[in-house]
Amino acid sequence: MCLGIPGRVIDRRDDAGLAVGTVDFGGVRREVCLAYVSDEVEVGDYVVVHVGFAISRVDEEEARRTFEVLREMSQLEELGWMADLADAAEGVQP
């Protein structure tokens, strides 16, 4: 179950008492209910969205840190086709 896609909050407002906002998913924008992340999310933050509801704020610091661990792990591999990874992009793409 559970298609949850990360997107960036680009604005937020109140719709008759309900916290909503526009979330941008790589160029596609939709109105999303922010009620469940209202206290922790600001414009510019990333959220995971399921059926039009933000269910969590993406912890970008954690994401970066653990992704680095993954990349370091792969750099320790002593396999020929891994050699190029040391020069791979810095962390996540903008």
Add this chain to the structure above:
Amino acid sequence: MKYLSEYRDPDLARSLVDRIQRKATRRWTLMEVCGGQTHTIVKQGIHEVLDEVVEMIHGPGCPVCVTPLEQIDRALHLASRPDVIFTSFGDMLRVPGSECDLLQVKARGGNVTVVYSPLDAVQLARKHPDKEIVFFAVGFETTAPANAMAVWRARELGVENFSVLVSHVTVPPAMVAILEDPANRVQAFLAAGHVCTVMGWEEYEPLAERYRVPIVVTGFEPLDILEGIWMAVGQLEDGRHEVENQYVRSVRRDGNRPAQDLVRTVFHTVDRGWRGIGTIPASGLGLRPEFAAYDAELRFGLEGIRAEESADCRAGDVLRGHLKPYQCPAFGSRCTPERPLGAPMVSTEGACAAYYNFGRMHAAAGA
């Protein structure tokens, strides 16, 4: 797409595959609970490349597959009423009921509309005051907060021509049912990342302890799945049985409290039937009496609609992981995505459909 595409990096994926293969000293049997995880595993061929060290058993994590026949029949009944606009997530439209499915009801003149969010259904109700809008509220704990909010908002805004047909199920009781099954072969679980985004992972700690199984809360992209498998294999090799979190960018131990609060306000725990498995006590959510006005079953008098599942249905064996889809005699012949016999062949998350659509080459190779 940020926080999505990076987790599909093929080089990092291959490095994880290699690590898993070197970590495992024997073949282990894992279950991924969530249909979205099954989709990724079969589509990417993860089960194929790891076959020597890991057997992936696909769990019942597809709310479409496990929605009881009875609820489908009730949905079909409602959708056939001329005064009703029946709204649903797209997933449910091709699930076979006793006689037909929602798409066929639509063909016969029923008003069946796909919505992306439950709030869109409430909006529709406001737009069409002369009609009754019913929303098919299915899903696991991930979707419950959204469905709860739809009911809550309808009440707040005084929208009276809106109701929900509820068929919510929860994960931990299903895992217990699997673990209690004497024929169980699952040694570790990949727990559902978005279910746990909402619920956290506290409720899995007693399970890991009691049944001595590693449980790794895992995401949905290839790197997530592979990292989750790597962590699970690591625990198995070490003889540990803890709850670990792979999906750190979205999941925290206590989950999303405001979401849990509203779910608890609108829903309460009930016994639920799981199609192909049977009734699992306290495994579902139903509307609390205070919200009875929004219960489509009460509003339309549907309690009398009953359906009987075939006791010999193999879908249950597939959902419990005892049977691989391609081991079912009907797979690919009498039962295909065009003419599904059971729900796992219909849902794009269902194990049978995943194997039919993605995995036929692997199956033909004789696993």
Add this chain to the structure above:
Amino acid sequence: MATTVRGLAAQGIVCPAPVPAHDRVQLGHGSGGKMSASLLRDRFMPRFSNRWLDELADGARVPYDGLEVAISTDTFVVSPLEFPGGNIGHLAVHGTVNDLAMVGASPRYLSVGFVLEEGLDLALLDRVLDAMARSAAACGVEVVTGDTKVVDRGKGDGLFVNTTGIGFPWPGFRPSPTRARPGDFVLVSGPIGRHGMAIMAAREGLAFSADIESDTASLSPLVDSLRLDVGDGVHCLRDATRGGLASALNEIARSSHVGVELAAGVPVPAAVEAACEMLGLDPLYVANEGVLVAFVTRERADAALAALRSHAVGRSAVAVGHVTEAHPGIVVQRTALGATRVVDLLPGDQLPRIC
């Protein structure tokens, strides 16, 4: 009043109530997937079979007085009638022009038939007709005859239009769905998924906004370049419309009895990919209106790509796979991990999912 609905009795290991045969047309029958194929195979073909129809190409090349004439027809039922990137008028002209081009013919004349719904805004009709006139002029085709009917309010989506086209086949240039051969390269003229997602974005119920425009365009100039620069090395041409790239490839794989292997990356614009992620859709199955797929011999693949890229519409043309002897009739795709997945026809329409 209790209603008891019984599942049919089990017979050994049969799953619950098998769904009885469909007795009605469903939307899935128009999706370009398996239901469409079986409607054609089971109901139309037995009644109308002949050697041209049996080829199931985008159009037919029929003999006339020692020469050949190509004919093709297409009916457009899109809703909404206007969408980012164009309107139904553009589709109506480009669709039939493209079908004629795909069978190796030079499109020349069109007939148009309209079914208008009572209450249709005349200003909208004007916009549609303007689009048709401009597109026809740009494609070098003339509308030489037509018909118009009006139906009661509620009996049509505002406007349905059929175009039927006549074209003149080029001698010696005969792409056909039956001609794919092992070793052939599979090329696409551009990124996929734009039209279908532009339509989805404009639909109520899924309301999202995106920088996605329909790719509706004439592919005839691209085919001309292929004919001149590659000629008989072009084995198959198909415009990848409803059912997407996956359907076009499956149709050719079946007609030619060959296997097709797709590489992991097929070009998809970022916004289309994002919209597909959001709705849980696979871009391989999303409709296009300005993308062709070409099966060419390996030796001529580079020349074919150059020919396609010499046009604005084909500037992103790229090779996406090849034809194999293995698994005839089946299309597979290599995954990033080196495994293979089957890319089958879907039964009906792809539906947005939450799962």
